[in-house]
Amino acid sequence: MVKIKDVADAAGVSTATVSRVLAQKPYVSEEVKKRVMEVVKKLNYQPNRAAQSLRANTSRLLALVVADIENPFFQRVSRAVEDTAQEVGYNVILCNTDEDPVKEKKYLDILRVENIAGIIISPTLKGLEKYKETYSHDIPMVMIDRHVRNFDVDSVLIDNVASAHNITTHLIEHGYRRIAGMFGTGSTTGSERCEGFLKALADHNIKPEKELLEYVSAKEEEGFQTAIKLFNLKKRPDAIFTSNSLLASGVVQAIRTCKLSIPNDIAFASFDDTSWAKLIDPPLTVIEQPTYEIGRTATELLIKRIANPNRPNREVILKTKLICRKSCGC
Amino acid sequence: MVKIKDVADAAGVSTATVSRVLAQKPYVSEEVKKRVMEVVKKLNYQPNRAAQSLRANTSRLLALVVADIENPFFQRVSRAVEDTAQEVGYNVILCNTDEDPVKEKKYLDILRVENIAGIIISPTLKGLEKYKETYSHDIPMVMIDRHVRNFDVDSVLIDNVASAHNITTHLIEHGYRRIAGMFGTGSTTGSERCEGFLKALADHNIKPEKELLEYVSAKEEEGFQTAIKLFNLKKRPDAIFTSNSLLASGVVQAIRTCKLSIPNDIAFASFDDTSWAKLIDPPLTVIEQPTYEIGRTATELLIKRIANPNRPNREVILKTKLICRKSCGC
DNA sequence: CTGAAAGCGCTAACAT
DNA sequence: ATGTTAGCGCTTTCAG
Numbered sequence: 002m003v004k005i006k007d008v009a010d011a012a013g014v015s016t017a018t019v020s021r022v023l024a025q026k027p028y029v030s031e032e033v034k035k036r037v038m039e040v041v042k043k044l045n046y047q048p049n050r051a052a053q054s055l056r057a058n059t060s061r062l063l064a065l066v067v068a069d070i071e072n073p074f075f076q077r078v079s080r081a082v083e084d085t086a087q088e089v090g091y092n093v094i095l096c097n098t099d100e101d102p103v104k105e106k107k108y109l110d111i112l113r114v115e116n117i118a119g120i121i122i123s124p125t126l127k128g129l130e131k132y133k134e135t136y137s138h139d140i141p142m143v144m145i146d147r148h149v150r151n152f153d154v155d156s157v158l159i160d161n162v163a164s165a166h167n168i169t170t171h172l173i174e175h176g177y178r179r180i181a182g183m184f185g186t187g188s189t190t191g192s193e194r195c196e197g198f199l200k201a202l203a204d205h206n207i208k209p210e211k212e213l214l215e216y217v218s219a220k221e222e223e224g225f226q227t228a229i230k231l232f233n234l235k236k237r238p239d240a241i242f243t244s245n246s247l248l249a250s251g252v253v254q255a256i257r258t259c260k261l262s263i264p265n266d267i268a269f270a271s272f273d274d275t276s277w278a279k280l281i282d283p284p285l286t287v288i289e290q291p292t293y294e295i296g297r298t299a300t301e302l303l304i305k306r307i308a309n310p311n312r313p314n315r316e317v318i319l320k321t322k323l324i325c326r327k328s329c330g331c
Numbered sequence: 332m333v334k335i336k337d338v339a340d341a342a343g344v345s346t347a348t349v350s351r352v353l354a355q356k357p358y359v360s361e362e363v364k365k366r367v368m369e370v371v372k373k374l375n376y377q378p379n380r381a382a383q384s385l386r387a388n389t390s391r392l393l394a395l396v397v398a399d400i401e402n403p404f405f406q407r408v409s410r411a412v413e414d415t416a417q418e419v420g421y422n423v424i425l426c427n428t429d430e431d432p433v434k435e436k437k438y439l440d441i442l443r444v445e446n447i448a449g450i451i452i453s454p455t456l457k458g459l460e461k462y463k464e465t466y467s468h469d470i471p472m473v474m475i476d477r478h479v480r481n482f483d484v485d486s487v488l489i490d491n492v493a494s495a496h497n498i499t500t501h502l503i504e505h506g507y508r509r510i511a512g513m514f515g516t517g518s519t520t521g522s523e524r525c526e527g528f529l530k531a532l533a534d535h536n537i538k539p540e541k542e543l544l545e546y547v548s549a550k551e552e553e554g555f556q557t558a559i560k561l562f563n564l565k566k567r568p569d570a571i572f573t574s575n576s577l578l579a580s581g582v583v584q585a586i587r588t589c590k591l592s593i594p595n596d597i598a599f600a601s602f603d604d605t606s607w608a609k610l611i612d613p614p615l616t617v618i619e620q621p622t623y624e625i626g627r628t629a630t631e632l633l634i635k636r637i638a639n640p641n642r643p644n645r646e647v648i649l650k651t652k653l654i655c656r657k658s659c660g661c
Numbered sequence: 662c663t664g665a666a667a668g669c670g671c672t673a674a675c676a677t
Numbered sequence: 678a679t680g681t682t683a684g685c686g687c688t689t690t691c692a693g
Contacts, residue, residue, distance in 0.1 A: 017682095054685095346665095347663070677679085
């Protein structure tokens with residue numbers, strides 16, 4: 002592996018000068034700069050990250066800690082984070098907590114040891130909250146998708162209450178009254194979306210029924226099981242709203258299994274516009290989150306915070322979009 | 332951050348001794364060993380990875396380079412790799428190439444710069460092949476899921492030809508004759524599975540029809556579009572075999588869209604046992620790959636190779652399992 | 662069995 | 678504007 006000394010020798014300068022050129026520091030003559038860059042290119046010199054890291058006591062690695070890698074939402078966010086990070090010379094480690102606070106803590110410990118430069122995290126419900134100070138003091142952090150009370154870090158969120166209110170209202174305006182809601186436990190998004198859902202019902206004087214309100218683990222299989230249960234009620238709901246795409250997928254399977262027809266037997270709307278939402282028959286009405294924007298914004302905030310750890314925190318709320326297809330009876 | 336000198340001072344020994352204890356080197360008295368370990372625990376000392384990495388010219392990071400993070404197969408493999416790596420003190424970076432040789436090369440370059448200890452990779456079709464020597468000389472590698480000709484590294488595979496032959500024969504034995512096959516381009520698995528498929532047809536004197544043989548990008552949407560095309564043939568196939576779960580998902584959507592019934596209108600079998608395969612109605616007959624075993628085995632091979640770069644290469648072939656549910660007309 | 666010290670590759674403070 | 682050099686934290690000879 003070619004090192005900085007090799008470049009320095011070949012260019013007839015000192016290692017300090019090479020370092021300066023590479024770091025774009027001032028006070029280097031144009032001529033020397035040019036000469037050095039040529040040698041760098043010719044020898045294909047690449048700085049040793051370990052040495053840089055040891056010296057600077059930080060790395061060029063970011064971590065994206067997501068709650069569920071199987072959720073298409075996080076897959077898309079992860080693309081954006083990677084793209085953005087690489088544009089500015091950072092690489093990204095992906096960690097999957099499975100909504101498990103223990104795994105989350107383990108990863109945070111690992112990341113600290115690896116001298117990670119910064120973390121983008123969708124925190125678990127009972128995890129980060131407990132030991133937030135421990136990590137946020139050492140490591141720049143940006144939160145996405147979820148809220149942790151009294152935790153002053155940058156965050157990129159959407160307005161879950163308003164979005165859920167919006168899509169629920171949409172169902173109500175199409176004449177549905179017995180609307181079941183299925184929300185994920187394990188994250189703040191589930192409860193916020195439930196809040197918006199209930200608010201929309203209240204706004205139209207619809208009394209929420211307990212048997213139509215489901216809090217479950219945000220997994221495909223749970224969505225399936227829960228939907229079956231709902232369909233077997235004496236009085237079946239006339240519509241369902243799910244708070245993420247994994248639940249939605251399970252519900253679709255259940256609807257097929259029970260041979261119900263959308264939207265006649267049951268109308269259907271969900272959070273998250275996945276690849277299959279427009280493929281099914283009828284296509285699914287959804288709230289689309291700006292997934293790519295979320296990832297990009299979070300990364301940009303993180304990079305800025307790494308550069309300046311004392312800048313004031315900010316909370317960015319991105320807009321969602323209601324995409325009306327046919328499953329809501331339009 | 333507490334460093335080795337702090338531990339040495341507190342234990343009244345030299346840094347060399349602490350290092351020896353931690354590395355489990357021989358020639359340290361039991362008593363000193365005990366004393367050092369106590370201090371290490373008390374101070375919660377954690378070696379600085381960057382310094383170790385600089386010194387050793389390698390890291391404690393492994394990379395898993397997958398072709399498609401959205402494929403449940405790779406998601407499961409990734410769990411296994413992480414679990415296994417962490418058991419022996421390695422951490423894992425996850426990289427997603429999207430079947431793009433350019434992205435693959437970019438990641439390999441990055442990984443080299445990051446001083447990665449070893450790589451587990453599902454290579455792209457035209458990528459790794461071209462520059463295999465460049466990387467495999469520097470970095471221990473294990474290949475999974477796919478084949479690269481004349482590339483001597485450890486690999487963990489399944490017998491694609493036999494597995495596809497097996498499930499196709501299963502369909503044939505249930506009386507289906509016009510069986511469509513849908514295979515992924517972009518990887519060797521697709522063509523091998525096609526080979527097994529054709530072999531099974533030949534074994535039963537069924538002439539393969541060109542219009543029933545589809546090579547497409549292994550994506551959900553492609554599966555959907557292609558299935559629609561097949562269903563609109565003057566003579567519709569009576570069965571479909573898909574070579575991965577993303578294609579299968581698309582086909583299911585298409586079957587629903589065209590209001591066909593499984594298995595009466597069309598029988599259906601696929602590679603890969605995903606979470607939804609048993610949920611749909613009727614449940615899907617599949618070839619189950621030992622995903623967790625693949626990840627674990629690959630990681631174990633990689634760790635061994637890192638320890639001993641000269642050990643002979645081996646190719647591990649793991650067994651698949653035909654899970655017969657109802658979609659094949661059983 | 663243990664300690665002293667060199668050096669991995671890089672950057673930044675200091676010197677010129 | 679450029680060079681010299683110390684030192685980041687660790688491991689590993691080499692010496693004892």
